Amino acid sequence: MFFVSKVRAAVDFSPRLGQNQKGMLDTATVLKALSTIVDPDFKKDIVELGFVRDLKIEDGVVSFTIRLTTPACPIKDHFKRQAEEAVGALPGVKEVRVTMDAAPAMEVSTGLPGVAHIVAVIAGKGGVGKSTTAVNLAVALMQMGAKVGLFDADAFGPNTPRMLGVRGVPLRTQGGRIVPIEAQGIKLVSIGSAIPEDQPVVWRGSLQHGFVRDFTQKTDWGELDYLIVDMPPGTGDIPLSVMQLLPLSGALVVGTPQEVALEDVRRGVTMLSKMNVNLLGFVENMSYLVCPKCGEEIDVFGKGGMDAFAETFGAPVLARIPMDVNIRKGSDAGLPAAFQEGPVAEAYKELAAAVVQRVAVVEKENPPRAAGVPQAGPGGNQPFLNVPKKN
Numbered sequence: 001m002f003f004v005s006k007v008r009a010a011v012d013f014s015p016r017l018g019q020n021q022k023g024m025l026d027t028a029t030v031l032k033a034l035s036t037i038v039d040p041d042f043k044k045d046i047v048e049l050g051f052v053r054d055l056k057i058e059d060g061v062v063s064f065t066i067r068l069t070t071p072a073c074p075i076k077d078h079f080k081r082q083a084e085e086a087v088g089a090l091p092g093v094k095e096v097r098v099t100m101d102a103a104p105a106m107e108v109s110t111g112l113p114g115v116a117h118i119v120a121v122i123a124g125k126g127g128v129g130k131s132t133t134a135v136n137l138a139v140a141l142m143q144m145g146a147k148v149g150l151f152d153a154d155a156f157g158p159n160t161p162r163m164l165g166v167r168g169v170p171l172r173t174q175g176g177r178i179v180p181i182e183a184q185g186i187k188l189v190s191i192g193s194a195i196p197e198d199q200p201v202v203w204r205g206s207l208q209h210g211f212v213r214d215f216t217q218k219t220d221w222g223e224l225d226y227l228i229v230d231m232p233p234g235t236g237d238i239p240l241s242v243m244q245l246l247p248l249s250g251a252l253v254v255g256t257p258q259e260v261a262l263e264d265v266r267r268g269v270t271m272l273s274k275m276n277v278n279l280l281g282f283v284e285n286m287s288y289l290v291c292p293k294c295g296e297e298i299d300v301f302g303k304g305g306m307d308a309f310a311e312t313f314g315a316p317v318l319a320r321i322p323m324d325v326n327i328r329k330g331s332d333a334g335l336p337a338a339f340q341e342g343p344v345a346e347a348y349k350e351l352a353a354a355v356v357q358r359v360a361v362v363e364k365e366n367p368p369r370a371a372g373v374p375q376a377g378p379g380g381n382q383p384f385l386n387v388p389k390k391n
């Protein structure tokens with residue numbers, strides 16, 4: 001594996017004749033300097049990982065590209081600085097030009113052309129802040145430089161159009177395909193944008209399956225680094241269809257810290273493992289309340305429950321999001337709190353960074369694949385979208 005990367009790296013480089021003579025700056029020396037930079041997630045150096053590309057040396061000017069696996073890499077600036085320092089310290093180097101670039105580590109087919117990673121946000125029950133987390137995670141990933149889409153699969157409580165300020169903007173189709181709504185930089189697809197607000201969604205299982213299939217596969221997502229799926233609470237038909245139809249990079253589980261809610265969390269996690277979906281980790285939402293008068297942290301829903309889960313299931317607590325009135329206000333006003341400055345936005349940034357890192361690691365260990373759909377029963381293949389037939 002390492003050998004392959006090294007060969008690939010070597011092939012990509014174009015050493016100039018005469019530069020590898022003794023005492024002169026050559027590609028091997030530059031690579032050696034760069035190999036001191038270790039990716040903390042993969043625990044290998046960036047040369048071994050094949051991240052270094054297009055190395056050129058010309059009259060003391062060293063230029064190369066560092067190609068990461070995601071544009072939202074939380075430590076990309078750190079890598080750039082380290083590379084500039086390591087190469088800049090070599091004798092004979094007059095200038096270092098580093099270009100930062102990103103491409104998925106492996107071509108995983110998500111079944112959705114152009115979509116690199118699909119991440120589901122799940123919760124054992126409603127009201128714990130799952131949609132709020134999904135929306136703010138999407139915003140934070142975008143702020144880190146990623147192209148992000150959001151599929152609101154919470155068909156029975158589609159709140160994301162309101163949370164992203166596009167309530168009432170209708171979803172369009174073009175040539176029989178869904179055109180996502182551009183919601184503050186995020187490509188949003190929600191049933192809430194396709195039906196009148198006061199109309200309840202009443203679907204039997206087969207229609208729920210058709211909804212997931214059509215709203216994902218018949219959507220023009222374009223190029224996306226991350227597609228976030230806001231799942232309905234619980235372990236019903238829609239989560240099942242999402243896991244069957246979409247090769248998920250993994251899922252993160254949102255819950256509040258108190259015991260009762262944690263039992264629901266357990267059911268969600270068990271479903272993931274049954275469906276062979278990677279568990280990215282846990283988000284403890286409404287983790288604590290900062291008293292606006294004295295600044296003291298109050299554990300409204302208790303403490304430590306998520307840590308116990310993290311230990312039991314061998315996955316980290318990715319973030320603890322405080323209970324904060326600005327989160328609720330931001331969602332209601334259509335301006336997610338992740339856009340605002342302050343500790344709440346910081347907490348969502350931490351979450352996004354942790355998700356990026358976990359996705360990279362778990363995809364290597366267990367590449368995403370869809371569970372596949374068992375032979376459908378009567379009506380199971382019923383199309384949800386009425387795509388006009390070509391004459």
Ligand code: ADP
Nearest residue numbers: 126127128129130131132322323324327328331
């Ligand atoms: P779910 O998707 O789990 O049903 P929502 O994301 O719709 O839950 O959140 C339920 C309510 O709680 C919303 O009014 C939301 O604004 C609010 N909320 C969610 N997380 C927080 C938080 N950390 N602090 C304050 N309010 C929150």
